[in-house]
Amino acid sequence: MLLDTGFPGDTRRIRRVMAKAGISPTQVRAILLTHGHIDHAGNAAEMKTWTGAPIYAHPLEQAHLDGTHRYSGAAHVCGILETVARAITRYSAPKIDVALIEGQILPFWGGLRVVHLPGHTIGHCGFYSQRHDLLFTGDLWARVMRRTQISPRIFSDEPELRLESMRKARAIGARWVVPGHYDHPNAATLRTRFERLCNDVERRDRPRVV
Ligand SMILES: [Zn+2]
Ligand SMILES: [Zn+2]
DSSP, X not given: OEEOOOSTTTHHHHHHHHHHTTOOGGGOOOEEXXXXXXXXXXXXXXXXXXXXXXXXXXXXXXXXXXXXXXXOGGGHHHHHHHHHHHHHSOOOOOOOXXXXXXXXXXXXXXXXXEEXXXXXXTTOEEEEETTTTEEEEETSEEEETTEEXXXXXXXXXXXXXXXXXXXXXXXXXXXXXXXXXXXXXXXXXXXXXXXXXXXXXXXXXXXXXX
16 A cells, blocks of 8 residues: 655655565555645545555545645645645645545555544544554654654644644554654654653643642
C-alpha cells in the first residue's frame, strides 16, 4: 500500500523509490490517506490512475480533497496556503473509494488498524500495525526544522481535539511511532521524541494553581 502521496509533482520520487524497492504499480493494493491536505493527497489521483488501487480515507476528508473545506480561526492561514498550492500546481482532486471507520482493520500488512486522530483535520487518521507494533500518526505531530511539535494551530481545523488524539495515540503504546513529517528516519528516535512531546503537552495542559 501507499501511505499518503506527497505534494503535487512528487510522483517521480514515488516511482523511483518503488522501483528501487522492486515494487511494480500493479502490486499496490491501496492508497491510504491520513488526511486531505495537498502535501499528502497531492498525487493521489495520479497514483490511482497509475496503480489502479482504490483510495482509502475518512469520508470527512473529501471536502479537503475537493478544496471546498471552510477553514476557520487560525486555520485560515492553512486555507490560503492550500488555495495557492492548488492554483500553482496541477493538483487534481481524487475521490475517496473506501471510507475509513475508526477501529476498522484493513487487510494489509497482516492487519492495519484505523485510528481516528482528529484535530489537525476532523477526519485525520493514523494507522497501527500490530504485526510490526508501529503507529503512523500522520500530521498529529511533526518533527520540522529541528523542532518536535504538535500540529500548529494554523494547520489545525479543531485544535481543541489535538490533546485527546495525542493521548489516544500514546495509549496504543506502539514500539515505533512515525509521523508524516520528520527529519531523521529512525523510528526509535521518533518514538522518543513523541513521548517527550506528550509529556510536554500534558505539562502545559495541567491547570495552574495560583
Ligand atoms: Zn496536514
Ligand atoms: Zn502535512
